[in-house]
Amino acid sequence: MRVYNTLTNRIEEFKEIKKGMIGFYTCGPTVYDYAHIGNFRSYIAEDLIKRYFLYKGYKAIHVMNITDIDDKTIKKADRLGVSLNQVTEEYIKATMNDIDTLNILKANHYPRATEHIDEMLSLVEKLEENGYAYRKDNSIYFSIAKFADYGQLANISKENLKMGVSVDTDEYEKEDAQDFVLWKGRKEGERFFWSSEKFGEGRPGWHLECSAMSMKYLGEHFDIHMGGVDNIFPHHENEIAQSQCSTGKKYVNYWLHVQHLIVDNEKMSKSLGNFYTLRDLLEKGYDPMAIRYLLISTHYRKLLNFTFDGLEQAIQSLKRIYDFIFTLKGLKPVDGETGEITGLIEQSELKFQEQMESDFNISGALGVLFDFIHETNLKQGELKTGDINNILDFIDRINSVLGVIKKEEEGVLAIEIEEKIEQRARARQEKNFQLADAIRDELKVKGIVLIDTPEGTRWKHEK
Numbered sequence: 001m002r003v004y005n006t007l008t009n010r011i012e013e014f015k016e017i018k019k020g021m022i023g024f025y026t027c028g029p030t031v032y033d034y035a036h037i038g039n040f041r042s043y044i045a046e047d048l049i050k051r052y053f054l055y056k057g058y059k060a061i062h063v064m065n066i067t068d069i070d071d072k073t074i075k076k077a078d079r080l081g082v083s084l085n086q087v088t089e090e091y092i093k094a095t096m097n098d099i100d101t102l103n104i105l106k107a108n109h110y111p112r113a114t115e116h117i118d119e120m121l122s123l124v125e126k127l128e129e130n131g132y133a134y135r136k137d138n139s140i141y142f143s144i145a146k147f148a149d150y151g152q153l154a155n156i157s158k159e160n161l162k163m164g165v166s167v168d169t170d171e172y173e174k175e176d177a178q179d180f181v182l183w184k185g186r187k188e189g190e191r192f193f194w195s196s197e198k199f200g201e202g203r204p205g206w207h208l209e210c211s212a213m214s215m216k217y218l219g220e221h222f223d224i225h226m227g228g229v230d231n232i233f234p235h236h237e238n239e240i241a242q243s244q245c246s247t248g249k250k251y252v253n254y255w256l257h258v259q260h261l262i263v264d265n266e267k268m269s270k271s272l273g274n275f276y277t278l279r280d281l282l283e284k285g286y287d288p289m290a291i292r293y294l295l296i297s298t299h300y301r302k303l304l305n306f307t308f309d310g311l312e313q314a315i316q317s318l319k320r321i322y323d324f325i326f327t328l329k330g331l332k333p334v335d336g337e338t339g340e341i342t343g344l345i346e347q348s349e350l351k352f353q354e355q356m357e358s359d360f361n362i363s364g365a366l367g368v369l370f371d372f373i374h375e376t377n378l379k380q381g382e383l384k385t386g387d388i389n390n391i392l393d394f395i396d397r398i399n400s401v402l403g404v405i406k407k408e409e410e411g412v413l414a415i416e417i418e419e420k421i422e423q424r425a426r427a428r429q430e431k432n433f434q435l436a437d438a439i440r441d442e443l444k445v446k447g448i449v450l451i452d453t454p455e456g457t458r459w460k461h462e463k
């Protein structure tokens, strides 16, 4: 499997630390608002990659942090005059619901920053012991001059490092690489703080949480760390510094970063009126699986331009897959199996893997799927029972990676339709055409069209 590693700036052969296992960390949401489709672009790209590893038989331990304390969450709680929990609980719940709606596989752990303050403090302690941290005013800072590899991930030249200039904000520009805050001393009037015997009252810097929580659940050295490209600097650069300087070991082997999402060729922003959360799109009546399809269908390292035309196209592509499955299930084939179909499945699956293993080339992989659907449709008349089962199993395996067909929904729907079709056939046999027509109309309302053929009734989704 070949993946592009931001750390080395090149495509590398993937090799896991422990055979058959991957430790997988993805930067999670800051829970002060609903997650937007740009966030979900990252989560879904990460999900696709994780699913491919699972499809290949790897076991994965996936950790996604929840940032429930930082400048933004505090600002909102202060503005509303409520506790931090009152702000964060609502958005944690909403994000988890959205993750489910988009068929993103659950992580094994969703650690919250506020529940890992002790782990973060002991990390600061270690950094101080090892000589990488210093105190200034009430806060503790990391000295980037002490870490020779600082800037490696973000490709920052040493001349751009501002040694000895310390900032206590969490976000700053690459041109201003400088000493960053580990523990922010409590300022007057601040409502949210923890007390540390050693470092006094304060709260952790944002970067610290991902180092502390990833190493707690995945160990000091693990396989894959993902996030959006905007996380590369300063967030991930700082994570590497904190982790490696506290343990003396390499932190992460492969850093994978997901490109931005833009809307109608512009940066998504509330002021431009092109800012969408998942619930905004669902309110407009869009199928979450079409949204997922659209978000996976651009390679994760390419800029994704979200448009409503694109979403319509995603709906059409998805319908082709659904129709294919529904048509297959409606066939009344003879028993047996044709070698030709078995061969086609084997070839297609190899091609699918080849594409995915070339740094997750999703367009190529989807192309293989649609070629397969096209070729199989041409042979519809020759398919036997065994072929159909083999094809459906194959689609299942592909879907275990793509995740664009939610199993339970499809299952219920298919069974329901089959029953109605049988009822209608009985009604027609009994010359009860009124009932037969009523059933046809009932299905039509649900977007299902019946096609009567000499071999029986088939059905498909209305275009």
Ligand SMILES: [Zn+2]
Residues within 6 Å of the ligand: 026, 027, 028, 065, 210, 235
């Ligand atoms: Zn992070």
